[in-house]
Amino acid sequence: MNTESAEKARTWSAVARRVAGHSLERSFYTDRNFFDLDIAAVFARQWIFVAVDAELPEPGDYATVEVGPYSVIVLRDDEEELRAFHNVCRHRGARILEAGNGSVGNLVCGYHKWTYGTDGALRHAPSQPPGFDRGCFGLKAVHVRSVGGLVFVCLAEEPPADFAEVAARVEPYLLPHQLRRAKVAARTDLVEDGNWKLVMENNRECYHCDGHPELLRSFFPTYGYTEENLPARLRPAHERYRRADAEMRETYERLGLPYALIEELDGRTTGFRIQRDALDLAGESFTPDGTAACRRLLGDLPTPRLGHLALHLQPNSWFHVLGDHAITFSVLPLAPDRTLLRTTWLVHPEAEEGVDYDLDTLLKVWTATNEQDARLVARAQQGVSSPAYEPGPYAETEYQVEAFCAWYIDRLREELQR
Structure with missing residues (x-):
């Protein structure tokens, strides 16, 4: 058995040994081979959240994103449509754009000045011989689409077919907030010293939420619990939640805002969860007293007291959309033990x-x-x-961590069977 076959056999064995309801084995979080497999099986095949429409408001506006070894340009073309391309010159492969974002008239490679339009077509290639066909050397396109103002790309030749259905179910929740018209108030990049799956797993449970005193001022610590497994110490918070939830449901019904929980995190290619839910205290925003952080409301909504719309999408993103602002989170793997978390805050376009x-x-x-x-x-x-x-058992409140890991293991099985 050659080295490649032996490594694949070891990988298959680790995948087959995975015990439901338990964390993954060590190699999934530490080994370079698994990191490379994650890029191939997950990040190069799934729809990945990379930006917001608000970052690309005008023709020529662009953002670049690194997905493992891939660099992708996302931009607004001259017709104001979203485009995405591999950030690789078709001449000798130089990276075309180095900045994280900006605005261009054309895409000009800084090495030999090959020049591309915002549609990806090669416009100018100096010193080429007669008969050179520019039409054969346009930038390689990447699938891109906006879902309610959230921009996703897919590196695969054939993207997951169910994403259109998921987008159609998610957009009615997002559209009242008019995120496509919002503006970026701030963006931060935080490099975490951990595997990307640990970052995602951490987000998928509130078992550890005692470590978030600022968040728990407005976010109910009962997230993930049921009536059957709710500890006595959380009963007062649960009673507050029930009252707030009843009030919020009345508001959502009156305003015609969809709010019902849809939870399909595993068992399908594009796993997702969405729900409009109550917040504590004033119930308006993630602030110490729960009041709105921005006076201008998103989408000209009539009240700031809307709780929060929570959206989770496998494999790399989650979102909180409120009456006064929205926060997006994108997880991008850098190395087996390093991950980029990009957080963006959006406000009303006229908010100052x-x-x-x-x-x-x-x-x-x-x-x-x-x-x-x-x-x-x-x-x-x-x-x-x-x-x-060694892998340990999940608590009942960590059921979304189990759903993430089950979804992930399914993606590895699909890749290994190709």
């Missing part, structure tokens, strides 16, 4: 910093929460890297 919102107040809760989670993820990475680590 210092007038309608204080930036520190807007960012405070999730900046603190992200930093706290980063420390927890680093501790988890240190632990799973030890030879003494």
Whole structure:
């Protein structure tokens, strides 16, 4: 058996050994071979959240994103449509755009000045011989689409067919907030010292939420619990939640806002979860007293007291959309033990910093929460890297972690069977 076959056999064995209801084995979080497989099986085949429409408001506006070894340009073309291309010159492969975002008239490679239009067509290639056919050397396109103002790309030749159905079910929840018209108030990049799956797993449960004092001012700590497994210490919070939930449902019904839980995190190619849910205290936003952080409401909604719309999408994103602002989270793998978490805050397009919102107040809760989670993820990475680590059982409240891991294992099986 050659080295490649032996490695595939070891990988298959680890996938086959995975015990439902338990964390993954050490190699899934630490080995370069699994990291490379994750890129091939997940990030190069699934729809990946990479940006928001608000980052690309005008023709020529672009953002670049790194997905494993791939670099992708997402831009608004001259017809104001979204486009995405591999950030690779068709001459000798140089990277075309180096900045994370900006605006261009054309895409000009800085190496030999090959020049492409915003439609990806090669416009100019200096010193080529007679008969050179520019039409054969356009940029390689990447699938791209916007879902209610959230921009996704797919590197696969044939994207998952069920994404259109998921988008159709999710967009009615998003559209009242008019995220396509919003503007970016802030964006942060945080590199976490842990495997990308640990970052996602950490987000999928509130078993650890005692470590988030700022968030728990407005976010109910009962997330993931049921009446049957709710501990006595959380009963008062649960009673507040029930009252707030009843009030919110009346508001959602009156305003015609969809709010019902849809939870299909595994058992399908594009796993997702969406729900409009109550917040504690004033019930308006992620602030110390729960009041709105921005006076101008998204989508000209009539009240800030709308709780939060929570959307989870496998494999790399989650979102909180409120009456006054929205926060998007994108997880991008850098190495087996390093992951980029990109967080973007969106506000009403006419909201003015210092007038309608204080930036520190807007960012405070999730900046603190992200930093706290980063420390927890680093501790988890240190632990799973030890030879003494062995998979442990999930608590009932960690059912979404199990759903994520089951979804992930299914993607690996599909890739290994190709």
